[in-house]
Amino acid sequence: MTLFDLGYHEKLDRFRREQGLEGSDVGRVISVHRDWYLVGTTEGEVTAQVAGNLRFSAQGPEDFPVVRDWVALKVYGEDGGIIHRVFPRFSVISRKAAGAAGSIQVIAANVDYGLLIQSVDRDFNPNRLERYLAICRAAGVEPIVVLTKVDTVPVARVEETTDRIRRRLGEIPLVAISNTTRRGYGDLMRLLKRTKTYCMLGSSGVGKSTLVNNLACRARMKTGAVSEHTKKGTHVTTHRELIVLDCGAMIIDNPGMREVGIACAAEGVDEAFGAITAYARGCRFRDCTHVKEIGCAVREAVERGEIERAAYENYLRMRKEQEHFGATLQERRRKDRAFGRMVRQYKKMKRMR
Numbered sequence: 001m002t003l004f005d006l007g008y009h010e011k012l013d014r015f016r017r018e019q020g021l022e023g024s025d026v027g028r029v030i031s032v033h034r035d036w037y038l039v040g041t042t043e044g045e046v047t048a049q050v051a052g053n054l055r056f057s058a059q060g061p062e063d064f065p066v067v068r069d070w071v072a073l074k075v076y077g078e079d080g081g082i083i084h085r086v087f088p089r090f091s092v093i094s095r096k097a098a099g100a101a102g103s104i105q106v107i108a109a110n111v112d113y114g115l116l117i118q119s120v121d122r123d124f125n126p127n128r129l130e131r132y133l134a135i136c137r138a139a140g141v142e143p144i145v146v147l148t149k150v151d152t153v154p155v156a157r158v159e160e161t162t163d164r165i166r167r168r169l170g171e172i173p174l175v176a177i178s179n180t181t182r183r184g185y186g187d188l189m190r191l192l193k194r195t196k197t198y199c200m201l202g203s204s205g206v207g208k209s210t211l212v213n214n215l216a217c218r219a220r221m222k223t224g225a226v227s228e229h230t231k232k233g234t235h236v237t238t239h240r241e242l243i244v245l246d247c248g249a250m251i252i253d254n255p256g257m258r259e260v261g262i263a264c265a266a267e268g269v270d271e272a273f274g275a276i277t278a279y280a281r282g283c284r285f286r287d288c289t290h291v292k293e294i295g296c297a298v299r300e301a302v303e304r305g306e307i308e309r310a311a312y313e314n315y316l317r318m319r320k321e322q323e324h325f326g327a328t329l330q331e332r333r334r335k336d337r338a339f340g341r342m343v344r345q346y347k348k349m350k351r352m353r
């Protein structure tokens with residue numbers, strides 16, 4: 001396994017030279033656990049922990065390694081490794097973290113494509129698809145819609161659903177598959193490219209695990225075996241893990257995404273609603289919110305039926321959510337800075353005593 005098989009490229013190498021990291025090993029994070037990481041290196045997979053300096057200089061959880069991050073580390077043979085640097089990320093998939101207000105949860109970094117997975121049955125929900133799309137657009141990740149369980153409904157229903165998706169989301173790659181009959185697998189395989197990373201976004205039960213297990217003809221990566229060796233029997237529950245497919249593409253399983261709160265930039269939402277953004281250029285006011293202004297081209301298009309009302313309403317909802325999140329985030333950062341000042345003052349006081 002060379003670094004280039006893992007997806008290494010010239011830009012990363014330049015960073016490595018500029019930062020004087022030639023003496024370090026380089027690896028790519030495969031899975032993230034409570035206090036350790038599984039990292040793929042040219043020497044194979046190693047378990048690693050973050051160095052103290054990285055831990056203390058971190059401003060927040062987003063500064064810690066996530067799945068698919070490139071890291072500089074020192075490998076100490078059987079004892080595992082120490083990660084002392086995270087390379088700059090060229091894409092970041094994130095969402096609003098459940099719990100603490102105004103915090104971001106990074107799902108994965110350096111992902112090339114997002115697989116927006118929904119099943120054609122009860123789970124089908126265009127609003128949620130638009131949500132995943134906004135996350136992809138904000139992350140700079142190419143979206144691919146995967147509609148699963150097509151074996152459970154009549155063919156006409158599948159066509160009707162794919163038409164509906166195209167009307168709402170515009171021209172983005174879309175495949176309809178069945179994990180049971182493997183219908184559509186050929187179409188999907190054609191979209192999966194060697195050395196590229198695909199992150200699955202989809203609610204529980206839509207068939208993500210079944211799909212990955214079917215595509216990975218060999219057994220799934222045995223992250224458990226590695227950890228048991230070095231971590232002496234710790235029970236492993238992998239949150240997010242990377243699966244290398246036989247075709248050389250890599251998939252990140254992302255289990256149990258119940259709610260997907262929007263943490264992304266406003267541009268992500270705007271880009272996800274391409275039709276609305278296009279009409280918005282015709283609004284009388286440049287800062288039109290498309291709610292009650294006169295001369296709003298977006299609302300006029302909705303009235304004429306050129307923009308689906310449901311899409312328009314979802315757009316407003318997501319914009320509002322995004323603005324609210326942005327404000328909370330700013331508030332949290334302000335508080336963090338104030339807290340930092342207090343700690344520094346306290347330390348100074350202690351030194352003077």
Ligand SMILES: Nc1nc2c(ncn2[C@@H]2O[C@H](COP(=O)(O)OP(=O)(O)OP(=O)(O)O)[C@@H](O)[C@H]2O)c(=O)[nH]1
Pocket residue numbers: 148149150151152177178179180202203204205206207208209210211254255256257
């Ligand atoms: N009929 C049919 N059933 C499917 C298909 N794909 C998955 N299933 C079934 O749907 C159920 C859920 O599938 P999973 O693969 O576990 O779903 P998941 O998205 O990984 O769910 P989480 O791990 O909870 O996120 C299982 O019982 C599968 O056998 C499909 O294409 N057709």
Ligand SMILES: [Zn+2]
Pocket residue numbers: 280283284288289290291293295296297298299
């Ligand atoms: Zn408007």
